[in-house]
Amino acid sequence: xxxxxxxxxxxxxxxxxxxxxxxxxxxxxxxxxxxxxxxxxxxxxxxxxxxxxxxxxxxxxxxxxxxxxxxxxxxxxxxxxxxxxxxxxxxxxxxxxxxxxxxxxxxxxxxxxxxxxxxxxxxxxxxxxxxxxxxxxxxxxxxxxxxxxxxxxxxx
Numbered sequence: 001x002x003x004x005x006x007x008x009x010x011x012x013x014x015x016x017x018x019x020x021x022x023x024x025x026x027x028x029x030x031x032x033x034x035x036x037x038x039x040x041x042x043x044x045x046x047x048x049x050x051x052x053x054x055x056x057x058x059x060x061x062x063x064x065x066x067x068x069x070x071x072x073x074x075x076x077x078x079x080x081x082x083x084x085x086x087x088x089x090x091x092x093x094x095x096x097x098x099x100x101x102x103x104x105x106x107x108x109x110x111x112x113x114x115x116x117x118x119x120x121x122x123x124x125x126x127x128x129x130x131x132x133x134x135x136x137x138x139x140x141x142x143x144x145x146x147x148x149x150x151x152x153x154x155x156x
Contacts, residue, residue, distance in 0.1 A: 075118070082116050083109060086123060093125035098134070101127045110134055 018026065035043075066072065077085070086109050093107035104127035113122050126134060 077116075079116065082118070085118065086120070090120055090123075095125055096127040096130055097124045098126055098130040104128065 064070075067074075073081075090109075093109050095102050096104060096107065106128045108126055108128060108131045109123045110126045110131050111123055115122065
């Protein structure tokens, strides 16, 4: 019997649960759907007064870390996300491994290989000045010169 809005199931179905296969199908069919503001409001009212303990928060957090998280992309992360990951796991850069400065205004984690891997040995801490010099490769200089020449042609 198909489901109709407002339809109450017959008493034989009360207390029974979906199979794992059915749950997967339901999850797949609901993926990408947006909730209306009214539905969001109703969900908020339903959960109002529900107490979430610190232990529950930690448990939920552990279940959604790393590869278990729905937005996990593995090695296909963006530049910014990877740098955020480095800072989260290894802290902010606090000195320059090139010139040895300890009093610069800004320090960065600089990628050595250009492959942007989740490996701390592929990063070094540099002050902003050394980081700019470190990133000056012949390819980048050539690309910047091409962009400058194109922009000067447009102005004419």
